[in-house]
């Protein structure tokens with residue numbers, strides 16, 4: 001049998017295969033360049049970028065939990081200007097999709113970061129992280145309010161020439177409401193899930209294990225939640241869905257595709273096995289071959305329910 | 307830096323709760339510098355999920371590197387049960403190691419507990435003109451230096467409970483060597499528990515003696531990608547945080563904000 005076609009379309013964006021690395025878990029790609037061939041990836045989503053550099057939270061910033069980890073990095077990053085100067089040139093030389101994850105603390109800041117990336121070559125798409133606190137609204141997370149999520153989406157769309165993926169927060173009552181709101185606002189795709197808010201306590205000292213008190217849970221522990229949310233969202237919007245959360249191998253990736261995702265992102269697993277995303281791609285290719293699937297796109301949403 | 311499934315050549319208990327593991331990798335042996343570390347995946351399961359960081363404790367021949375570790379939790383307990391012939395996935399060597407002392411300068415190595423590990427490797431590179439001061443809680447924790455491949459003439463031991471060597475803290479022994487006549491010619495290298503490191507930092511900063519410290523932090527990636535291993539930088543620099551896995555684990559004593567630790 002001939003090689004299966006692994007290409008997928010995320011709205012206007014075409015990926016050579018459906019496997020991306022998730023924001024914040026893969027740095028700027030270069031950190032892994034000695035260990036894997038970055039060009040084999042479907043794409044790289046870089047660390048969340050803000051207008052100005054951010055130092056991040058005090059340590060401890062991470063703690064392991066059963067089959068997962070909590071992180072409170074505090075969106076530490078080098079800021080737009082340094083990103084363009086120091087990190088982008090290497091990314092531009094790659095033959096894979098480069099997606100820049102952006103965030104802000106006000107709607108205007110989202111617009112400003114998007115504007116700073118406008119017209120810049122070598123950036124395939126913008127992923128908008130709406131799981132962060134809105135200083136104009138007393139620190140409430142943007143992504144928990146459908147109207148504000150829509151406003152952020154519109155602001156980014158006004159300021160960019162690139163496809164816009166909105167990354168949804170799972171810390172909401174009904175994720176489909178937010179998904180529909182950003183779809184209506186014009187988002188080209190949604191990705192989900194970001195981390196689930198959690199906490200761990202040292203019982204000897206009675207002190208939270210993270211200096212920030214709470215953090216975001218990721219890793220295999222959150223996978224069933226993520227698969228379910230992807231399934232719900234895929235059934236309520238028409239734009240493509242990117243599945244994220246606890247993927248450790250190609251079987252896990254297939255769950256997301258079957259639930260309705262057009263592509264997936266691998267996050268925490270990169271820490272456990274820096275080569276995992278390549279293994280997921282190989283596993284998907286073999287699965288397609290074994291099952292006689294010619295185009296991987298056929299798997300998306302192929303879930304069978306009575 | 308590589309990721310490799312390395313074979314366990316031996317994994318033996320050398321003191322209660324303390325193990326020496328030999329792993330086969332010619333690639334890591336060639337690249338390894340004293341002070342660098344590796345990230346070990348203790349098994350194929352997802353609990354514990356993350357890799358564990360361990361200093362490289364030395365190399366033997368051209369394809370064996372050593373890990374000296376203490377069983378403190380889930381991951382190290384699993385490692386202690388691993389047997390010869392099994393394979394462990396290792397990423398490394400990682401991080402910035404020690405800068406070797408200039409010729410003519412006397413080195414004092416100060417370790418606390420399992421903190422001897424990176425200093426053993428460094429001692430093999432420095433060889434002469436060095437005093438090794440090793441502190442332990444108690445005599446039964448002492449790591450026999452011959453067993454880790456080190457034959458030192460100048461070694462002092464301190465134990466907190468006085469069961470061997472100097473009764474008391476290793477930093478008291480260090481202080482006794484920091485005499486005025488010696489100060490201009492010394493360089494200190496240290497690794498161990500935080501309270502000890504803070505004391506060594508205070509002693510050396512106060513006397514303006516060059517000192518390199520190997521720090522620990524909780525790590526997820528070990529590669530500089532997750533920013534999880536932050537440690538606060540001293541106010542003189544232009545950075546707020548360093549990342550222990552990439553900017554360290556070995557730091558010049560002056561670059562760290564000791565009060566934040």
Ligand SMILES: Cc1cc2nc3c(=O)[nH]c(=O)nc-3n(C[C@H](O)[C@H](O)[C@H](O)COP(=O)(O)OP(=O)(O)OC[C@H]3O[C@@H](n4cnc5c(N)ncnc54)[C@H](O)[C@@H]3O)c2cc1C
Nearest residue numbers: 358359360361374375376378379380381382423522523555
């Ligand atoms: C750069 C670096 C080099 C290291 N080199 C060595 C070495 O050569 N030999 C060695 O034995 N250990 C070393 N460590 C510490 C080692 O990584 C931890 O002891 C190990 O990760 C514990 O794993 P665990 O699953 O057994 O413990 P866990 O179940 O994760 O934790 C059990 C308990 O161990 C303690 N602990 C966990 N992680 C650390 C840590 N990083 N530092 C101190 N205490 C910890 C905590 O009190 C925790 O409650 C190093 C750490 C770093 C960052």
Ligand SMILES: Cc1cc2nc3c(=O)[nH]c(=O)nc-3n(C[C@H](O)[C@H](O)[C@H](O)COP(=O)(O)O)c2cc1C
Nearest residue numbers: 022023024048071129193194218219245246267268
């Ligand atoms: C250490 C760490 C840092 C992260 N940083 C970001 C970030 O900057 N922006 C973002 O949108 N998501 C961030 N995430 C969330 C991941 O991209 C991903 O959505 C989440 O971890 C779930 O996937 P996983 O279980 O495969 O890790 C981060 C996750 C981790 C573990």
Ligand code: FES
Nearest residue numbers: 528530532533551
């Ligand atoms: S452990 Fe990930 S950046 Fe240091």
